[in-house]
Amino acid sequence: MLALRPRVVRAIAGKELRSFLGNPTGYVFLTLFIGTSAAAAFLDDSFFGRNLADLATLNRYIAWILMFFVPAITMSTWAEERRAGTDELLLTLPVRDGEVVFGKYLGALGVYTVGLVFSLANLAVLMYLGEPDMGLIFANYLGYWLMGGLFVAVGMVGSMFTANATVAFILGALGCAGLVFAGAWPWSAGIVGTLVFAAVASLTWLVATGVARGVAIAALIGGVLGLAAWLGGLWPGFAEAFSHLSALEHVAWFGQGIVRLGDVAFFAGGSAIALVLCSLLLNRRHW
Amino acid sequence: MTSKDSPSSEVSIRAEHLSKVYGEFVALHDVTFSVRRGTVCAFLGPNGAGKSTTMKILTGYLAPTSGRASLAGFNPSDSEQRLLMAGRLGYLPENGPLYADMTPRELLTFVGEIRGVRDIRAAVERVVPKTGIAEVLAKPIGKLSKGFRQRVGMAQALLHDPEVLILDEPTSGLDPLQIREVRALIRELGREKTILLSTHILQEVEAVADEVVVIREGRVVFTGTVGALKGDESLENRFYELMEAKKEVA
Numbered sequence: 047m048l049a050l051r052p053r054v055v056r057a058i059a060g061k062e063l064r065s066f067l068g069n070p071t072g073y074v075f076l077t078l079f080i081g082t083s084a085a086a087a088f089l090d091d092s093f094f095g096r097n098l099a100d101l102a103t104l105n106r107y108i109a110w111i112l113m114f115f116v117p118a119i120t121m122s123t124w125a126e127e128r129r130a131g132t133d134e135l136l137l138t139l140p141v142r143d144g145e146v147v148f149g150k151y152l153g154a155l156g157v158y159t160v161g162l163v164f165s166l167a168n169l170a171v172l173m174y175l176g177e178p179d180m181g182l183i184f185a186n187y188l189g190y191w192l193m194g195g196l197f198v199a200v201g202m203v204g205s206m207f208t209a210n211a212t213v214a215f216i217l218g219a220l221g222c223a224g225l226v227f228a229g230a231w232p233w234s235a236g237i238v239g240t241l242v243f244a245a246v247a248s249l250t251w252l253v254a255t256g257v258a259r260g261v262a263i264a265a266l267i268g269g270v271l272g273l274a275a276w277l278g279g280l281w282p283g284f285a286e287a288f289s290h291l292s293a294l295e296h297v298a299w300f301g302q303g304i305v306r307l308g309d310v311a312f313f314a315g316g317s318a319i320a321l322v323l324c325s326l327l328l329n330r331r332h333w
Numbered sequence: 334m335t336s337k338d339s340p341s342s343e344v345s346i347r348a349e350h351l352s353k354v355y356g357e358f359v360a361l362h363d364v365t366f367s368v369r370r371g372t373v374c375a376f377l378g379p380n381g382a383g384k385s386t387t388m389k390i391l392t393g394y395l396a397p398t399s400g401r402a403s404l405a406g407f408n409p410s411d412s413e414q415r416l417l418m419a420g421r422l423g424y425l426p427e428n429g430p431l432y433a434d435m436t437p438r439e440l441l442t443f444v445g446e447i448r449g450v451r452d453i454r455a456a457v458e459r460v461v462p463k464t465g466i467a468e469v470l471a472k473p474i475g476k477l478s479k480g481f482r483q484r485v486g487m488a489q490a491l492l493h494d495p496e497v498l499i500l501d502e503p504t505s506g507l508d509p510l511q512i513r514e515v516r517a518l519i520r521e522l523g524r525e526k527t528i529l530l531s532t533h534i535l536q537e538v539e540a541v542a543d544e545v546v547v548i549r550e551g552r553v554v555f556t557g558t559v560g561a562l563k564g565d566e567s568l569e570n571r572f573y574e575l576m577e578a579k580k581e582v583a
Contacts, residue, residue, distance in 0.1 A: 057446035065434055131430030133487075138392045138426070138449050140419035142412065259356070330396055 054141055055149040062153020066119065072157065079115045079161045080273075086111060087168050101168065103184050105301035108190055109226045109294050112197050117218030119157050119255045120201030123150050124328075125214035143246065151199060151317075158194045162187065182303040189300025192313035195291050195326075197222045199320035206327040223247030230293020236276045239288030252253030257301045258330060342405075345370045346391060346499050351400035352388050353551075361388045361551045364400070368544065370496075373523035375542035375559075376531040379576070382552040384531040385427045386499050391529070392424050405497050420448065423490030427501040428530075429483045433475030437466050437485045440474065444489045456492050463518060464488040474490035480507035486514070491522075498522065500530040504537060516540045535568050547575055 066072040087093065087104035096102065127133040136146060142227070166187075172178040204218030205211075224241060227234040247268025248261050275281035296309040338398030346368040353361040368374040376384050389395040390485045391402050402409050407418035432437060438457065445453035461467050464484045474485060483506060485496055490498060504512045504518065519528060521539045523564035532538065538545055538559060547564050554575050555562055562571055 053449060054447055057443055061432070061435075061443055064439075065432070068434060130433065131426065131428060132432055134426045135430055136387070136396050138394050138422070138424045139444065140416045140449075141447060142416065155408060224343075 050142070050148055054145045055152065058136075058141075058146055058149025059152035059156065062123065063181050066153070066157045067160070073119050075115065076164060079111070080167065081253040082111050082115070082166055083108070083165045084171070086173065091252055099172040099178040100182060101172070101244075102301065105186060105189075105298070109193065109297060112190075113222040113226050114219055115161070115189070116158060116194055116197035117201040117204060117222060120154050120198055120205055120218050121211045121215035122205070123154055123202050124324075125208050126210045128209040129211070136329075141204045142190050143325050143328045147202075147321055147328060148207045149322075151202060151321055154202065155199045158198055159191065162191060165213065173225075179303070185300045185303045188305060189297045189309075192300075192310060193297045196225065196293065196313045196316045196320070199317040200225065202324050203320050203327070207325055225291060225293040229289050229294040232289070233293075235285040235289040235303050236265065238291060239276055239284055240269055242270035242288065242291070243275070244269035247271070248324070251296045252326065254328070266295055289330050343370055344368070345372075345405060346374075346529055347403045348387060348391065351387065351390060351401075351402060353383075353390065353395065354398045356392045359551055361390075361397070364548070364551070364553050366546045366553055366556045368527055368529055370527050371523075371525065372543050373519065373530070373541055374530045374544045374546060375538040376546050376548065377528055377530075377533065377535070377538055378548035379533055379574070382533075382548045384393055384494060384548060385410055385501055386551075387548070388424075388427075388499050388529070392422060392499055393418065405554060413449065416545075420493070423493070423494045423495035423498045425483075425486045425490045425498075425500045428505065429486035431474045431482055431485055431489075433473065435474055435489065436471050437474060437477075438470045441492055444492055444559045448493045450493050456494075456558075459494075460491045460550045463491065465514065480508060483515075484511075487518070496526055496529045496564045497528075498526055498530075502531055504532070504534070533578065535572055539568055548574070549576055 083104060086107035087101055090103040090106075093103045126134070127136065136141075169178065169183060172183070200221040201218035204216075205214040205223050207217055208214050224238045228238040229235070244265040245268070248265040249262055251264035252258065276284040281287075293313075296312045299306050299309050344367045344439060348366050351361050351364040363382070364387055376387070378384050380575070381524065390397050391404055391409060404418050407414040407421075409415050409418055432443075432459065438521065441457045441460070442453055445456055450456045463471065464487045465483060466484050466488055469481050469485075469494070474482060476483065482547050483503065487500075487503065490500070491583045492503050500519070504515050516537065519530065519539040522528060523541065523543075530537075530541070542559055544557065545555070545559050546553060559568070562568065567576075
């Protein structure tokens with residue numbers, strides 16, 4: 047009943063991919079990504095200081111780059127449909143909400159993958175300068191791809207809330223920033239944890255009642271509970287627990303060439319949760 | 334063929350006590366009407382009367398706050414039945430929203446792929462002359478005139494040869510010549526399909542419709558044939574009477 051039909055998913059993914067790559071702005075973003083990743087990889091003094099042909103310097107910055115680059119891809123996925131009114135055309139075709147969400151996800155992930163493939167120019171530079179460990183490079187890129195996949199899903203959630211692409215970009219970037227900052231400092235992990243409490247409370251309300259009215263109060267109650275758990279000392283390990291939501295922590299292992307199942311599951315599972323959230327939010331037109 | 338797949342009864346479109354409430358605002362109040370198969374029905378009312386909201390509910394885009402809709406025998410509020418229903422429905426939303434960066438050919442191919450049309454090329458060749466978009470097939474939709482965009486919207490609604498058409502103000506933004514062409518197309522399609530078209534133009538009702546549903550401030554104030562609506566008067570007089578009568582009641 048919930049099966050996704052490949053024909054429909056493929057058509058929607060293709061439309062998204064063509065829409066982005068058929069637009070000059072898309073190429074500007076891709077060029078910026080390639081340029082920025084190359085600058086992060088090679089312009090840091092430590093790259094030549096270490097005298098190793100690897101991407102260790104890029105690994106330090108990649109999450110911060112993707113935090114801005116990925117929402118630029120996803121900002122229009124829903125916001126533009128809503129602004130132009132084409133969501134009504136699309137959602138009255140014989141499509142399931144899940145097919146639309148997954149198709150759009152694959153399309154945006156495809157754009158990101160194209161950017162990542164072009165950034166393999168970094169590898170060409172490494173091969174020119176030395177003899178990079180191909181296994182390590184593969185693990186690095188697998189980590190970038192998985193983290194980008196999670197950011198794409200989170201960015202799509204941000205785009206669900208508005209018909210304005212700029213606002214969608216900001217919301218998407220904030221969502222991705224949460225996943226980066228969660229691991230940066232204890233206080234930022236606490237804030238992320240509090241926001242997760244508020245989000246879970248809002249969703250619980252929406253799923254339980256099916257009405258949007260009262261969702262702000264639910265979010266407020268969730269947020270207060272989160273603050274009580276964190277600052278009130280009800281949950282002593284609160285900040286520590288939410289620091290594990292950090293993409294930095296999980297992608298770091300890929301940076302060392304270690305592919306752990308738990309880290310793959312973190313990125314894949316996080317993407318799945320965000321896509322389910324997108325489906326729920328898409329269904330809100332029926333509330 | 335399962336019972337779910339079975340063809341609809343004599344009534345193709347049915348709205349039963351539909352209400353739609355946004356916060357404090359009641360957009361639709363107890364809207365009830367039906368459209369028989371093979372009928373062209375005009376959904377007539379001033380701007381903001383609730384025509385588009387009703388159509389969004391009938392097509393499954395929105396769910397009613399209360400009441401029940403059915404189209405081709407399927408309930409649009411049920412997600413699985415909506416899929417089957419959408420296969421038999423051609424829908425032109427208000428203002429004909431289309432993907433501006435696509436060409437009409439790309440859009441029709443995209444819609445055909447999603448609808449699972451077996452021979453998309455043949456389907457495109459069938460609807461292009463009907464809607465008169467041959468000369469713009471390769472141009473970006475965003476660069477087309479309102480009239481051509483509206484016609485492309487009609488083409489996508491007709492691509493799979495649906496049994497029911499819902500057209501939200503199909504002649505909006507067209508010039509007089511184009512309006513005439515679209516009305517002729519609707520009359521031609523109406524010989525074999527059920528059509529519900531919204532309009533606030535009285536001449537349009539007389540030109541294309543067999544039956545008419547008049548709506549004002551979210552309430553149905555008349556259902557019946559165009560002849561019954563007119564009686565011995567002009568359509569214009571009767572329409573204004575209905576609008577004024579409701580004002581007095583209010």
